[in-house]
Amino acid sequence: MIRYVLKRAVSILLTxxxxxxxxxxxxxxxxxxxxxxxxxxxxxEVRDKxxxxxxxxxxxxxxxxxxxxxxxxxxxxxxxxSPGETVLQLLARAWPPSLILGGLGVVIGxxxxxxxxxxxxxxxxxxxxxxxxxxxxxxxxxxVFVISMMLILMFAVFLGWLPAKGWDKPNSWYLPIAAYAMIxxxxxxxxxxxxxxxxLNKPFVTVLRAKGLSERRIIFQHVLRNxxxxxxxxxxxxxxxxxxxxxxxEAMFRVPGLGAYFVSSxxxxxxxxxxxxxxxxxxxFCLAYLLTDxxxxxxxPRIRFGGKx
Amino acid sequence: xxxxxxxQHGPLYxxxxxxxxxxxxxxxxxxxxxxxxxxxxxxxITKTNYDEQKFLTDAYxxxxxxxxxxxxxxxxxxxxRIVYGSRISLTIGFSSALFSVLIGIPLGxxxxxxxxxxxxxxxxxxELFSVVPSLLAAMLLGALTGGGFFTIxxxxxxxxxxxxxxxxxxxxxxxxxxxxxxxAQALGASPGYIIWRHLIPNSVSPIIVGFVLAIxxxxxxxxxxxxxxxxxxPPLPSWGQMINVGMNFMYxxxxxxxxxxxxxxxxxxxxxxxxxxxxxxxxxxxxGR
Numbered sequence: 001m002i003r004y005v006l007k008r009a010v011s012i013l014l015t016x017x018x019x020x021x022x023x024x025x026x027x028x029x030x031x032x033x034x035x036x037x038x039x040x041x042x043x044x045e046v047r048d049k050x051x052x053x054x055x056x057x058x059x060x061x062x063x064x065x066x067x068x069x070x071x072x073x074x075x076x077x078x079x080x081x082s083p084g085e086t087v088l089q090l091l092a093r094a095w096p097p098s099l100i101l102g103g104l105g106v107v108i109g110x111x112x113x114x115x116x117x118x119x120x121x122x123x124x125x126x127x128x129x130x131x132x133x134x135x136x137x138x139x140x141x142x143x144v145f146v147i148s149m150m151l152i153l154m155f156a157v158f159l160g161w162l163p164a165k166g167w168d169k170p171n172s173w174y175l176p177i178a179a180y181a182m183i184x185x186x187x188x189x190x191x192x193x194x195x196x197x198x199x200l201n202k203p204f205v206t207v208l209r210a211k212g213l214s215e216r217r218i219i220f221q222h223v224l225r226n227x228x229x230x231x232x233x234x235x236x237x238x239x240x241x242x243x244x245x246x247x248x249x250e251a252m253f254r255v256p257g258l259g260a261y262f263v264s265s266x267x268x269x270x271x272x273x274x275x276x277x278x279x280x281x282x283x284x285f286c287l288a289y290l291l292t293d294x295x296x297x298x299x300x301p302r303i304r305f306g307g308k309x
Numbered sequence: 310x311x312x313x314x315x316x317q318h319g320p321l322y323x324x325x326x327x328x329x330x331x332x333x334x335x336x337x338x339x340x341x342x343x344x345x346x347x348x349x350x351x352x353x354i355t356k357t358n359y360d361e362q363k364f365l366t367d368a369y370x371x372x373x374x375x376x377x378x379x380x381x382x383x384x385x386x387x388x389x390r391i392v393y394g395s396r397i398s399l400t401i402g403f404s405s406a407l408f409s410v411l412i413g414i415p416l417g418x419x420x421x422x423x424x425x426x427x428x429x430x431x432x433x434x435x436e437l438f439s440v441v442p443s444l445l446a447a448m449l450l451g452a453l454t455g456g457g458f459f460t461i462x463x464x465x466x467x468x469x470x471x472x473x474x475x476x477x478x479x480x481x482x483x484x485x486x487x488x489x490x491x492x493a494q495a496l497g498a499s500p501g502y503i504i505w506r507h508l509i510p511n512s513v514s515p516i517i518v519g520f521v522l523a524i525x526x527x528x529x530x531x532x533x534x535x536x537x538x539x540x541x542x543p544p545l546p547s548w549g550q551m552i553n554v555g556m557n558f559m560y561x562x563x564x565x566x567x568x569x570x571x572x573x574x575x576x577x578x579x580x581x582x583x584x585x586x587x588x589x590x591x592x593x594x595x596x597g598r
Contacts, residue, residue, distance in 0.1 A: 015433075019437065138578070143549075145549075145552065262448070278441070285440040285441075
């Protein structure tokens with residue numbers, strides 16, 4: 001187990017470094033620099049001074065090693081678009097709204113999805129099964145900004161029940177949370193249904209029924225527990241996926257979160273912030289997959305570590 | 310002769326039977342056919358070109374019998390723009406899927422056939438693509454190349470090949486163990502020959518499935534990038550870009566947001582359901598995930 005984790009940690013570190021090099025090179029290969037845009041028209045001398053003060057006149061590999069040295073000491077630099085704070089302070093300020101809305105969306109969506117999946121599996125080919133699979137297909141195929149648009153049109157424009165945008169009032173949270181919840185709901189409805197059907201066909205369920213256990217105990221204590229394994233695997237990646245989803249959801253609902261910075265860091269050539277955001281998400285995905293594998297193995301002793309790959 | 314000889318049917322017949330039994334897939338196939346015809350004959354069913362500002366005095370007009378989907382903010386017939394938008398969406402979807410398949414087949418076949426170090430390298434590459442958020446990479450690549458039609462096709466293919474590669478790899482791995490491959494090896498066939506003449510033809514089902522399922526992913530990426538303003542440059546009509554513009558007017562001129570939203574949703578949904586049906590029909594063992 002420990003050997004396996006160590007092996008994976010080394011592989012994660014390699015992936016992380018590869019991504020950092022590729023992203024760093026791509027980022028600097030993008031034409032234009034942070035002080036070339038229309039937003040900051042400065043004379044050439046001033047620009048050269050600014051570039052020198054930020055170390056941007058040094059060769060690329062020097063800049064890369066300097067930045068990565070900082071990263072391994074939890075110093076992600078100062079964002080060009082907001083020089084009054086460090087990248088970490090900016091994240092601490094802008095991330096909470098995204099985390100709250102995204103987290104609530106995933107948790108609520110997953111709960112509804114699991115319930116729908118259970119209902120669909122227990123009442124196969126009934127109306128609830130059709131509703132669940134329709135919702136699952138819609139949620140997985142329609143882009144999140146189209147879903148947001150539909151929610152706004154329906155609940156804010158035509159019905160006028162809820163505000164279309166904002167962050168301050170609690171009732172402005174419903175629509176963005178609903179938008180975030182669609183993908184988890186769809187994914188979980190689908191996974192739960194197929195996992196439940198798999199387990200329901202196993203012989204041990206027949207044995208439990210023959211023993212005379214109540215159907216409720218069979219479902220919740222035995223079937224669901226055995227069906228839970230594939231559901232664990234998708235949770236963390238989905239939660240991290242809300243970070244990129246926030247680009248759209250927060251733009252649609254005008255939430256002051258992290259979403260806008262993904263776009264602005266690229267358009268404004270805000271190198272430190274751009275690197276920090278991409279590296280952070282890459283690292284979170286790596287750790288999420290590792291953690292998922294560990295939890296998977298703890299829940300299912302049949303999976304042996306180190307067997308393959 | 311007292312007994313009628315049973316008719317022989319090929320595997321395609323049974324695949325078709327399975328497909329035809331799936332109502333959602335058949336309907337989606339019809340919708341997809343209509344969309345493709347719409348895209349091809351766009352100039353015949355619309356009154357104006359997508360960029361003709363012929364109705365400036367009627368800008369923002371609501372849908373009516375004259376303007377089926379209304380007129381947009383710049384005085385262009387919105388129905389024409391939606392119809393021409395299907396051209397952009399479908400072209401990007403199909404060409405990215407084609408490139409995905411072109412990258413995915415050789416890598417998947419090599420990984421599946423050779424195994425060992427080649428397989429390891431391909432799997433690490435796939436791992437790399439699975440931890441980097443595709444949208445951020447697409448935005449960065451878009452900025453790097455200046456965006457545009459061809460960039461989007463390339464970016465979508467760059468992230469679309471993974472699925473095709475995995476499907477082909479699994480199929481090749483399974484077929485490689487069959488006797489006829491051993492026989493070909495014993496006859497002295499080179500690995501390239503075996504892959505080209507035996508393994509890839511035997512992977513046609515997963516390749517078709519991978520191709521069809523890559524289309525909606527590319528279309529969604531195009532719409533997302535265009536929505537962010539770094540996709541297809543205006544005045545080319547892209548549904549994502551129209552949704553972005555329509556958002557600004559949705560309290561007063563809802564049609565500018567509703568029609569592109571519906572067009573994108575219907576198209577992506579139709580192709581996905583069609584692809585699911587095709588997958589279940591061609592290879593029932595691939596069903597579900």
